[in-house]
Amino acid sequence: MSWGMASEACCYVYYPEDENDLLEIFELAKVRGMTVGFRGAGQSYGDAALNGEQILVDLSGWNRILDWDPENGLITVQSGVTIAQLWRRVVSSGWWPPVVPGTMNPTVGGCASMNIHGKNHWQVGSFGDHVVDFKALLPSGKIVYCSRLKSQDLYYGMLGSFGMLGCFLSMTLQLKQISSGEVQVTALSAANLDDLLRIIDIHKDEDYVVGWVDCMVGSSAIGRGIVHTARHLDLPSQNILTDDVAMSTHELPTKILGVLPAKYLWIFLRMFNHRMGYKIVNAVRYYLGLLRNGHRFVQSLAQFNFLLDYIPNWKRAFLPGGLIQYQCFVPFRNAYTVFHKIIQCCTNSKSPPYLGVVKRHKADDFLISCNLDGYSLAIDFSVKDSNRAGLSSLLAELDKIVLDAGGRFYFAKDSTLNPEVARSFLGPKTLARLMELKLGCDPGGLLQSNLSRRILPELHGYQVDKG
Template identity: 45%
Template sequence: MIQQELQTETENKVLVPLPSDRLESVAGWGSANNGMAYVYRPSTVAQLREIFSWAEKNNRTIGLRGGGNSYGDAAMNDESIVLDFTRMNRILAWDPENGRLTVEPGVTLQRVWEYVIEDGWWVPVATGTANITVGGGAAMNVHGKNAWKMGTFGEHIYEFDLMLPSGEVKTCNRQQNSDLFFATIGGFGMLGCFTSLTLHLKRVYSGLLEVEALTKPNLHTTMQWFEEHLHNSDYLVGWLDAFSKGKQLGRSELHRGLYLRPGEDPNPSHTLRLETQRISPDIMGFFPRSALWRFQRPFWNNFGLRWVNIAKFRAAKLRDGKSYREPHAHFHFLLDSLDWRKPFGPGGLIQYQPFIPKENAEDAFTQILQLCQQRGLPNFLTVMKRHRPDPFWLTHGLDGYSLAMDFRITQRNRARIVQLARELDEIVLLANGRFYLAKDSTLRPEVTRAYLGAETVAKFKALKQEVDPQTRLQTNMWRRVFGPL
């Protein structure tokens, strides 16, 4: 397919034009990073190999893309090739006895849970959207609201097949090609592309979770609550009011989720069905969720959001201490029924998500929240999670907390947000913190080297040199974050 389309009589290594009908706008999920690229959507391993071979002959770089849910430029490769994996979306094998699933990389998390839930299985790590692909989730080594307990996505990958830019396919697991295994998970698509992945899923005995909702008056009590519940919870997550100040700084609404044990759900065969999990497109049966942004939009500014945060906290107080049972998909993926980007307007949003060791987290988050307020840039949605370290080379995981913060981008504030991010970087580095490429739009090479360590960066680059000597695999993020090649 590609061969005929792209055949051009040129010498090797000369940049030849790519076909204009492949040119598409390719953006980060937050819509604040935009570019144009030549997009190919292979559906087979043979087509994939053909594209790599053509790119090799014609000296073109290739960026990989899954569902395009990374907030920044991780799945963008301006003015060159983007390989979109969404058509490589077959389920290859499923064993409902032991929960082992083998998929092509473009299968989404939504497809995975829908496929396995009636057999009594669930995804061990669920992100805030189910639209991610398994390949994209593995490449960023994503985490969920249970990160301190279940770790990151990569910890549940048994093995994968990886196509190197040479076209060679290597099977990687903890024993075989183990360097590639630990570097490619979290390696943001820079070493090769997954062509299949085998995952272990999580056994569940009900389609429902027991959920407890409560509020805490400030950051200290919020973090105390997390620590007190690590041992007896399955999920913990906090929303923080980033506008609150003084003694109320970091006040929060918290949710704690627990799996039901065998026998606790009187009717598991009903609750494990897709019908129970589906999120209604309407609120209270008549108002379409997809239209909610029209009401949010006028409030999506510093003044309006202050009141939205106050109202949200007060509403949460009314539910303080309440427990209820909720389908897994509702607990994890409610945001998918809205378009969370739309209220942010045409400039989009960026997310800044630092990870801080637990002993430094309260102090660092206090400084971060205060600095955002002082700069007149309080973030609009702030989510706290608890994490643990993991064995992957470019990990964001540590024994501590993360704070995911959404900033609205406008023409007027873009430069100020970038400057703020630089100041925040200093706080994070001083606290021995880390960053997360899936959410990033502002990291600079010196900050990357500082948090990952020069040795790790050198080790990663050496492995890349070995498996991708021509630096065929590149993205805007690679060029930005890993510095001059």
């Protein structure tokens, strides 16, 4: 299944123990005339880690930390090591992964393959910016070692190219030095979209900024929400080398409000999986935020960054249809107009998003990239049999608004883009370069996924469906 559980596929799943096993899988696929897709922890919202009726290689077993240098913050890991393993290993020595997603479950291979971003993207760039070097196996059987100085083309090509060029075997990451493992967080309430973007903008010197948007209200309150800004707590004299007890203070609480077991809360959340429910939850969140405007508190880096892990399995509240996310990136100059239009289209639709999140970004040099100097808006929708068709026409309408404004899309979150939109945002030069790299790394066209066939069929030599 996709992480959001809105799409599924039957695949022949293999669990290689090492690169020799993977080579054998490649050979088997060639003999059988099949294609191969990769899966890390399966935390992509859409169909990136599915390869329907074909071979899917589950790499989550490659989870060994190969080398850790706490003097310099350099760590070498197999590609199936998760972000959770990573931070738990390094935090007590005063280091932290500089880029983490909203959950700690993804693998570093999946993060590299999608070149993920955090709530600090405009400050530190994306995951790939901190990959010192990586070792990868190409479908040809060739092993490559890439860094910014060595095999530069492949370095900038593979980081972000959604598993289409080769398999990351291991990589070395440069971590960020920290002195306390904690952040000072400030919660600021925003009355509307203008206010929200202004607050995010004036806090650009903070280490992290993220805006939550209530997408259920229209008119003058459109885009109202709460912005969280955070700054690393610098306590130079504090020694964060920890024993087990201190280590547990970094972890997420297992009980909400000190009493409710977090793991059962998704059952309670199910009651709110409808329009009125989203209205209530969003309004309560907004007014609580308004009451606590300016509230400051200290959180561990894990608690601040992995907010979406507080309630394990919360996605189950959206069963049976699951959920999808739509994340678009828009240049600064157009962001207000575009986000305003998007939220308006959503509030007028029959399927409003139950959650909206705004982040700030900067442009980068990776070949396949959603990043630009501007903001992203991520909106989450519950999928039901009754709204599938309406949702896809709503999202097609949003695609057009985003494209017209010079915007971009993020394949890790995508479930609905069509080839025409994907091609327009990538542009002919990038596409030609991707095809060239694909021919060089994977001349037999072995590597595919449901995502790649949906958005870029020409990458696999398939006829492009003009419809």
